[in-house]
Ligand SMILES: NC(=O)c1ccc[n+]([C@@H]2O[C@H](COP(=O)([O-])OP(=O)(O)OC[C@H]3O[C@@H](n4cnc5c(N)ncnc54)[C@H](O)[C@@H]3O)[C@@H](O)[C@H]2O)c1
Ligand SMILES: O=C(O)C(=O)C[C@@H](O)[C@H](O)[C@H](O)COP(=O)(O)O
């Protein structure tokens with residue numbers, strides 16, 4: 357078993373990674389059960405395919421399940437209200453732990469519910485999508501979406517444990533696997549050019565279901581994320597903001613497509629990273645060759661890398677208007693994640709939004 361620690365003083369916690377771990381979950385989750393019972397929250401897709409394995413793995417521990425609809429629209433006030441009402445009815449106490457079994461949607465929602473339920477109860481992440489295994493289950497960003505934008509209501513609230521079983525990816529639809537892979541590639545683009553090259557070599561086999569490669573990518577990704585979160589838990593030091601590569605553009609694209617399955621989060625991030633590299637090249641900060649290499653790898657793996665691929669036809673001005681809700685806004689200015697090259701991402705604080713809008717208009721024309 358691989359164990360990686362997120363080091364945050366008294367809020368430190370382990371990430372456990374092993375093929376088959378869900379089927380032995382009782383070994384690590386027994387300590388979180390009260391009166392022989394655990395409350396597991398899952399969406400309906402995941403419950404159908406992975407809950408039986410978790411139940412079996414918990415052995416004698418009783419499982420109370422709360423099922424929610426699948427999809428981004430579940431990160432809503434309505435579902436948060438329904439979930440917290442249900443947890444209160446189940447008499448969850450502050451000292452209890454609830455279990456999020458699912459992708460990033462369930463993890464973000466359940467984490468936020470745990471943060472506010474009776475002013476905070478415990479929670480455990482059992483991520484089942486590639487995206488959740490490499491990114492969202494680690495680091496304690498919890499949230500729901502608001503009408504104005506992505507993750508605008510939430511809290512930094514760390515789980516007590518993350519249990520990762522790569523075998524659960526066997527039931528993940530191919531499109532969801534690709535979307536999660538975008539966040540894997542992100543770690544290479546941020547500060548690890550060798551890992552980006554690893555992705556170029558191994559991405560296709562990983563996406564085709566090679567469990568050894570998936571396990572390697574998960575361990576590498578969460579180790580990178582744990583390191584960054586340990587340095588800058590609340591995104592105040594400029595370090596954690598690097599994990600937002602592709603997200604300022606990406607969240608605007610998600611807003612424009614209605615936070616729906618028209619464009620998945622990982623797909624929006626893929627397109628956002630390609631845009632970020634091409635914008636960096638257009639500003640003379642990064643070589644055109646690197647921007648092209650990034651675009652090519654994302655496109656080769658079937659991810660959107662242009663506005664047209666992403667199905668977005670909005671003007672640059674409209675996309676920039678979405679960006680004004682970005683949580684990185686500081687004193688009315690929006691810092692951008694740009695790059696000097698692959699593995700050389702940095703936070704630029706002096707980007708003119710008019711340049712961004714003009715660039716996006718040109719992108720829309722080039723590919724129309
Ligand atoms: N908190 C963070 O740090 C963080 C990081 C990245 C993304 N996110 C958020 O995560 C969300 C996206 O997460 P996601 O891509 O996991 O989406 P998701 O939770 O909607 O899961 C994707 C789909 O795959 C299904 N699924 C998940 N695991 C499965 C499995 N093993 N077998 C079969 N089906 C399975 C789900 O039911 C869903 O339909 C977004 O809301 C994004 O904002 C948060
Ligand atoms: O953990 C982080 O920090 C990230 O930025 C990871 C992102 O992949 C994730 O999508 C996150 O939810 C985006 O954060 P936000 O603060 O822009 O909502």
Ligand SMILES: [Zn+2]
Nearest residue numbers: 539603621625
């Ligand atoms: Zn993301």
